[in-house]
Amino acid sequence: MEARLKTFFAEFGLSIEREKIQLFERYYRLLISENEKYNLTAVTGEDEVIVKHFLDSTAVLLYRDLTDLNAVDIGTGAGFPGIPLKIMVPGLKLLLLDSLKKRCQFLERVVRELNFKNVTVVNERAENIGRQKPYREIFDVTFSRAVAEVRVLLEFHAPLLRLGGETILFKGPGVDDELKKAEKAAKQLGMELKDVYYYRLPGNFGERSLVVYKKLQTTPENYPRRPGIPEKRPL
Numbered sequence: 001m002e003a004r005l006k007t008f009f010a011e012f013g014l015s016i017e018r019e020k021i022q023l024f025e026r027y028y029r030l031l032i033s034e035n036e037k038y039n040l041t042a043v044t045g046e047d048e049v050i051v052k053h054f055l056d057s058t059a060v061l062l063y064r065d066l067t068d069l070n071a072v073d074i075g076t077g078a079g080f081p082g083i084p085l086k087i088m089v090p091g092l093k094l095l096l097l098d099s100l101k102k103r104c105q106f107l108e109r110v111v112r113e114l115n116f117k118n119v120t121v122v123n124e125r126a127e128n129i130g131r132q133k134p135y136r137e138i139f140d141v142t143f144s145r146a147v148a149e150v151r152v153l154l155e156f157h158a159p160l161l162r163l164g165g166e167t168i169l170f171k172g173p174g175v176d177d178e179l180k181k182a183e184k185a186a187k188q189l190g191m192e193l194k195d196v197y198y199y200r201l202p203g204n205f206g207e208r209s210l211v212v213y214k215k216l217q218t219t220p221e222n223y224p225r226r227p228g229i230p231e232k233r234p235l
């Protein structure tokens with residue numbers, strides 16, 4: 001696996017040291033051995049996991065540095081993009097948030113076995129944590145991959161983000177419709193679309209995009225609304 005990881009990371013434009021390769025290998029082994037028990041991922045082939053999960057999660061590093069930032073990964077599932085980003089940027093302070101208890105139990109194990117510092121796992125819904133004082137408006141950067149449409153995600157992310165912070169959403173190649181639909185939500189929540197970066201995964205695994213919003217105003221106190229409402233009645 002070491003050679004495959006090196007090749008794919010180099011093709012993607014990122015350099016990776018030996019210790020990081022070893023952490024990815026341990027993470028891969030845990031993901032595969034615990035997949036049945038925790039229902040973690042449909043993707044299990046070595047190349048596919050490396051490219052579609054590991055590399056894709058690190059795409060943000062092609063565009064910006066995350067060293068020492070305070071980050072939350074909302075709807076992290078088996079740890080994407082949070083865990084690969086933590087491997088690549090050991091100084092990242094990270095909260096891994098997911099509403100599924102089983103996935104959080106798996107993440108606790110990853111944190112223990114990979115010996116991560118400054119990583120917290122919270123089993124909660126984004127709508128609930130966003131209303132709680134210790135978490136509200138404290139994060140420099142917030143991520144989500146494959147969780148919901150942009151206008152729903154903005155309601156999850158904006159309340160957790162500090163003023164001037166950035167929300168980074170991992171999306172497929174065609175995001176124009178979603179961005180248009182999210183214009184009203186962005187305005188209401190004090191967020192502004194800053195950039196959309198398009199990139200191609202190595203090995204013909206397809207195209208993706210990163211959608212970046214910046215927080216310009218404090219989020220009104222009535223957001224996020226109660227669990228389930230953002231999806232049922234998006235802004």
Ligand SMILES: C[S@@+](CC[C@H](N)C(=O)[O-])C[C@H]1O[C@@H](n2cnc3c(N)ncnc32)[C@H](O)[C@@H]1O
Binds near residue numbers: 097126144145
């Ligand atoms: C399709 S999975 C994607 C997981 C991971 N981000 C990835 O890219 O592989 C969506 C995850 O979001 C979580 N999720 C969905 N809605 C959520 C919410 N409102 N609050 C917290 N987690 C949520 C689910 O439990 C699930 O693990």
